[in-house]
Amino acid sequence: MARLTENAKGVYVIAVTPFADDGALDLESIDSMVDFYEGAGVTGLTVLGQLGEAPKLTAEESRIVVERVLKRLDGRLPVVVGVSAPGLAPMSELTKAVMGEGAAGVMVAPPWTIRTDDQVFAFYQSVGETLDDTPFVLQDYPLTTNVTIAPAVIERIVRAVPNCIMLKHEDWPGLSKITALRAASDKGGMRRISILCGNGGLFLPEEMGRGADGAMTGFCYPEMMVGVVEAYSAGNPDRGHEIFDAYLPLARYEQQQGIGLACRKYVLAKRGIIKSATLRKPGPRLSALDIADVERLLARQAVRLKQIGA
Template sequence: MARLTEDAKGVYVIAVTPFTDDGALDLASIDSMVDFYEGAGVTGLTVLGQLGEAPKLTAEESRTVVERVLKRLDGRLPVVVGVSAPGLAPMSELAEAVMGQGAAGVMVAPPWTVKTDDQAFAFYQSVGEALGDTPFVLQDYPLTTNVTIAPKVIERIVNEVPNCVMLKHEDWPGLSKISALRAASDKGAMRRISILCGNGGLFLPEEMGRGADGAMTGFCYPEMMVGVVEAYAAGNPDRAHAIFDAYLPLARYEQQQGIGLASRKYVLAKRGVIKSATLRKPGAKLSALDIADVERLLARQAIRLKEIGV
């Protein structure tokens, strides 16, 4: 499989990690999930992300998940693997293992100990050195990491750390950050890298309008992200917004703190993508009222999609 480059674009869906009802890895559901994502038209997959419950997996389980996904895809789509860790040694070890299995690149979020601009730069400089020639994604997700990385710091990282090839942009509000980074690359102040956006796709049309290359997030209807990105690529932002608007109520519901991932897994299980909606403990569970909310949103979404011909 070709390695991840700064020219990457499209939709790299953040994959959930399927578990059985008792919390064991569900390898059969990994297969069906991969088939579903591929059938939805995504460009690539990202595994062991924040919402892939990576911190709840053992090191052996992490390797098993990656191996299973790569085996199922058999080189048809690129796979990015989250390797974030408190130290460089476990990060490098997992990165070396997954790249040897055929991953296209890895993703690294900063640890909570990063507090200043200089610390943010120094951290990613050390990551670049530790990973060698492995291409990596800088995950900018301050809502979860509590680490804010200013555009000027990202600019410096990109210019001085050559194997940083992509920004996973999840700052919120963060549209101005995309504009600043694209302005910097347009005037030659920084290397142009791929920018894929997260936050459940909540701002995807606006992000595409600011110069993003696509999405890297796990909304339970990846068809939405694919449709929006393809419409923008075809020069039809109005169609992109129409598609987005139909899915927005469910996407908004899925972005709740606490039950968001439970909602995502519930819908994926309902769609037959995975067998069980279980989150590994400790994890939230939807109440009967939560499920009623989701079902109502799904019903209204189906009506709206029919109205716009999707």
């Protein structure tokens, strides 16, 4: 598989990690999930992300998940692997393992201990050196890391760290950050890197309008993200918004802190993509009222999609 480059675009869906009812890895559901994502038209997959429950996996389980995904895809789509860790040694170890198996690149979020701009820069400079020539994605997700990275700091990192080739943009609000980074590359202040956006796709049409190259996030209907990105790429933003609007109520519900992933897995299981909606403990479960909310949203969504022919 070719390595990730600054030209990456499209939808790199954040994959869930399927578990059986008893919390064990469900390898067969990994296969069916990969098949579904590929059939939905995604450009690539990202595994071991935060909503892939990566912190709940052992080191061996992490390798098993990556190997299974890569084997199922057999080189047809690129795979990015989350390797964030408190230290550089475990990050380097997992990176070498997954790149050796055929991953296209890795993703790194900053540790919560970082506070200043210089500390952010120094961390990613060390990441670049530690990972050698492995292309990596800078994950900018202050809502969970509590680390704020200003556009000027990202510019500084991109200029100094050649293997930083993509920004996973999840700042909120963050549209002005996309604008600033695109202006910087347009003026020659930094090389142009790929910008894929997260936050469940809640701002995807606006992000595409600001110059994003696509999405790197999860949602129980990745068809929404694929449809929006394809519409914008075809020069038809109105169609992109029409598709987005049809899915927005469910996407908004799924974005709730705490139960959002439980909602996503519930719908994926309901769609027959994974066998069980189980989250590995500790993790929330949907209440009967939560499930009723989701079912109502699904019914309304089906009506709207039929109306717009999507």
